[in-house]
Amino acid sequence: MLSKQKIVLWFIYSSFLLIVNKESNRKKADRIFSDTNTNRLVWRYTNQQPIKLKGLIFDCGNLQFEYFGEDETLRELKKNISKLFFQAKVQEEYMAQQVIGQGNYALVLELQHLHSNQRFASKCIDKKKVQAIEQGEQSVQNEIKIMRILSPHKSLINLIEVYEGDNNIYLIMDLAQGGSLYKEMKNKINLYNREEIQNIMYQILEGLQYIHSKGIMHRDLKPENILFREKGNLNSLTIADFGLSVEIDSSPYLYPKCGTPGFVAPEIANMIDKTKPYTAACDIFSAGVIFHILLLGEGLFVGDCHQEILKMNKEFQIDFSKPKYQKLDFDAKDLLLKMLAHNYSQRYTSQQCLQHPYFQNNGSLQSQQKIQQFTNSQIQESPIKDSFNQYLQIYNSPNQKLISQDSKKLSIVTRTPLYGPKASTPMVQNQVDILEELSPLSNFSLDQEQQNSQQKDNNQIDFTQ
Numbered sequence: 001m002l003s004k005q006k007i008v009l010w011f012i013y014s015s016f017l018l019i020v021n022k023e024s025n026r027k028k029a030d031r032i033f034s035d036t037n038t039n040r041l042v043w044r045y046t047n048q049q050p051i052k053l054k055g056l057i058f059d060c061g062n063l064q065f066e067y068f069g070e071d072e073t074l075r076e077l078k079k080n081i082s083k084l085f086f087q088a089k090v091q092e093e094y095m096a097q098q099v100i101g102q103g104n105y106a107l108v109l110e111l112q113h114l115h116s117n118q119r120f121a122s123k124c125i126d127k128k129k130v131q132a133i134e135q136g137e138q139s140v141q142n143e144i145k146i147m148r149i150l151s152p153h154k155s156l157i158n159l160i161e162v163y164e165g166d167n168n169i170y171l172i173m174d175l176a177q178g179g180s181l182y183k184e185m186k187n188k189i190n191l192y193n194r195e196e197i198q199n200i201m202y203q204i205l206e207g208l209q210y211i212h213s214k215g216i217m218h219r220d221l222k223p224e225n226i227l228f229r230e231k232g233n234l235n236s237l238t239i240a241d242f243g244l245s246v247e248i249d250s251s252p253y254l255y256p257k258c259g260t261p262g263f264v265a266p267e268i269a270n271m272i273d274k275t276k277p278y279t280a281a282c283d284i285f286s287a288g289v290i291f292h293i294l295l296l297g298e299g300l301f302v303g304d305c306h307q308e309i310l311k312m313n314k315e316f317q318i319d320f321s322k323p324k325y326q327k328l329d330f331d332a333k334d335l336l337l338k339m340l341a342h343n344y345s346q347r348y349t350s351q352q353c354l355q356h357p358y359f360q361n362n363g364s365l366q367s368q369q370k371i372q373q374f375t376n377s378q379i380q381e382s383p384i385k386d387s388f389n390q391y392l393q394i395y396n397s398p399n400q401k402l403i404s405q406d407s408k409k410l411s412i413v414t415r416t417p418l419y420g421p422k423a424s425t426p427m428v429q430n431q432v433d434i435l436e437e438l439s440p441l442s443n444f445s446l447d448q449e450q451q452n453s454q455q456k457d458n459n460q461i462d463f464t465q
């Protein structure tokens with residue numbers, strides 16, 4: 001019985017792969033936005049508690065599969081094909097808990113997985129809002145594609161699966177419960193000590209090494225996009241937000257000139273020919289700016305507004321002979337300069353950075369295993385604490401992202417601040433407009449169609465039409 005079922009499953013799985021391959025020759029595998037309701041997987045559930053999987057329906061062109069099986073096997077199948085398909089009816093698998101973040105066209109929620117009770121994050125992307133943005137659909141498709149290439153890896157926020165409802169796309173991801181590096185820096189009352197900086201930078205560089213090894217560049221590395229999996233654990237760092245990530249060899253890139261003022265590499269900020277490829281070295285520059293903030297408590301380019309910061313950024317107004325840099329120890333300064341090299345071909349790679357004496361020095365690898373509390377840092381109040389906070393205040397005022405199709409200038413697209421003064425977390429139930437598809441599951445029942453199909457024999461495939 002079981003082996004027969006395995007054979008049938010194998011058959012379904014191979015058919016999926018066949019269809020996907022055929023589809024990708026003809027069209028994109030995931031036809032999101034356009035032609036909704038096709039190419040989606042609809043799972044069927046039992047109506048007993050706890051709810052179990054009992055089958056699936058898959059529409060593709062004029063083929064329709066219907067399959068019934070055991071929960072355990074279907075779970076395995078679900079995992080196997082979650083990288084290939086958009087699924088329907090997110091509310092049957094997840095229950096919304098609370099809002100944890102917000103972007104211009106996406107709301108990030110904490111979800112509870114009904115099957116495992118595990119917590120996840122979901123980026124809920126409003127399809128209509130995305131469609132109104134230049135190349136918006138393409139950008140969402142790209143984000144999903146990149147996350148699928150990269151997942152799973154410990155240094156990154158992984159994409160688990162994707163759902164599509166009538167109004168939203170749901171990217172189900174690992175939940176980072178420790179907030180962002182940005183938030184962490186804002187709450188910090190003194191500068192980081194050497195060990196903390198080594199820890200943070202080592203993990204960022206490890207993440208980048210992996211991303212770059214997959215032929216991808218992040219392009220928007222900054223403290224807001226560095227998250228911690230666990231509260232109070234500096235060693236649980238992960239890289240998030242692949243919204244601007246692209247494949248390095250896919251030039252001309254989607255949004256060729258993009259990044260954040262103060263973090264964007266000079267070769268991107270000053271780019272004239274938007275069809276010209278650039279390299280993963282742009283991420284090293286941004287990581288170098290983060291390193292700079294951690295070491296000195298202020299940004300590399302300090303200005304009164306984003307326009308001013310961007311101008312300094314483009315003109316590369318840096319003077320490493322300033323007294324503040326003399327205070328740095330040799331290794332730290334050396335690594336900093338190698339990461340911030342103006343000429344991208346002279347910038348260190350992530351691999352070179354990880355092997356730099358700065359990390360070999362004083363047991364940095366050992367310290368990675370150690371769990372550190374953010375709060376009880378040993379070092380004394382720093383005299384440059386004020387500049388640390390000053391930088392963060394400037395930086396806090398409107399959070400902006402650069403996206404420009406025009407190669408002559410970098411236009412700034414303003415986004416909702418991610419970490420403004422935090423309003424009390426809105427209850428999910430009140431976000432009806434955005435969350436109509438993801439209401440807390442209080443009321444699950446099988447619809448008529450499902451009840452009818454329940455009578456059918458198990459282990460069967462229907463090809464209709």
Ligand SMILES: Nc1ncnc2c1ncn2[C@@H]1O[C@H](COP(=O)(O)OP(=O)(O)O)[C@@H](O)[C@H]1O
Nearest residue numbers: 101102103104108121173174175176241243418
């Ligand atoms: N996996 C996650 N776990 C916890 N919080 C997250 C997660 N993903 C995003 N967030 C929160 O939501 C915010 C917005 O998400 P992000 O992916 O950066 O969206 P956008 O690209 O619109 O800025 C993040 O800054 C972070 O605070």
Ligand SMILES: *[C@@H]1O[C@H](CO)[C@@H](O)[C@H](O)[C@H]1NC(C)=O
Nearest residue numbers: 009010013073074076077080
């Ligand atoms: C899932 O994938 C694994 C590895 O490719 C395979 O061994 C297994 O049989 C698959 N299971 C199902 C139910 O498709």
Ligand SMILES: *[C@@H]1O[C@H](CO)[C@@H](O)[C@H](O)[C@H]1NC(C)=O
Nearest residue numbers: 267341342343344345346347
């Ligand atoms: C950048 O560095 C490379 C390698 O060292 C060198 O060949 C190139 O001329 C440099 N470019 C500029 C603009 O200095």
Ligand SMILES: *[C@@H]1O[C@H](CO)[C@@H](O)[C@H](O)[C@H]1NC(C)=O
Nearest residue numbers: 429439440441442443444445
């Ligand atoms: C279940 O749904 C019905 C209608 O959709 C509603 O009237 C009822 O209050 C719901 N019950 C619960 C427990 O939420």
Ligand SMILES: CC(=O)N[C@H]1CO[C@H](CO)[C@@H](O)[C@@H]1O
Nearest residue numbers: 194195360361362363364366
């Ligand atoms: C492992 C190691 O070498 N630890 C040393 C790090 O540096 C401090 C002083 O800065 C020493 O006290 C530790 O022994």
